[in-house]
Amino acid sequence: MRFITLFLICMLSGTVHSAPPKEIFWEDLIPKGHVQIDTQDAASHDGADQNWVQPSLDAPVVKSLDGKSVSLPGFVVPLEGDNQLIREFLLVPYFGACIHVPPPPPNQIVHVKIKGGVPIDSLYDAITVTGVIKVETWQGELAQTGYTMQAVGVAPFEL
Template structure:
């Protein structure tokens, strides 16, 4: 093998390893709950929208989180609860496992909500549609008016969720 061919082989290997290292880890909501911990499901909880104040309390505020994805680039499907943005793009939102969480029903536990920020923002065409967020995850808490989260993602991309 010539020196040039060896160089190309080494270069190809380095590029392949580097691109593989940046491939996002595909995760799902059950991956964010430590093994053996039971998650409270709030989807069937009744909520009244009378008055200005929400009438529910977020359950299990000290729900444990998984540290394994800290600093890793991940892809996670879910639904958007917008926090910051304008009519064109959103720059900050909560990613939740099912439609209506935090708005129409009580929020899920913090280990089932992710606070997402995307510097340049992304257009979200419909809040009814599931999306996939890709970005760097941290097991870091965030608190706002409507919920406390157990995770954050510094987003680098959003795409429609496809089965």
């Protein structure tokens, strides 16, 4: 009886924790069996306008990720914020994506919002973003994404 009472108290008090976020990587955002073209290798830095067009907008997503709590490492492309806090950004798999080279396919970009913002010390450094990922398209001036995320945390990337 004491065990049942203790269990109910834990359940009601919220001390029973849910599973930690699933750690995912960029290849997990591409459906198994889909052969994706590596757009980074084809990038040219000669300044030609066609170089900045996002290739392969028809990039399939992994629908089973929708609504999952995940953590994903990557690099920040700021969209909204100031010199103190960033509230909205694109998370991309490599530095310079969407700025210095053509954007990756939409299934390799995550549109992230974080309530209250987060300081990002250096755009050159990789970070890990934790939050709920959605299979949802977002489109802005820089790129179209196949995923969005409401972040709850951002931390420096650690191996």
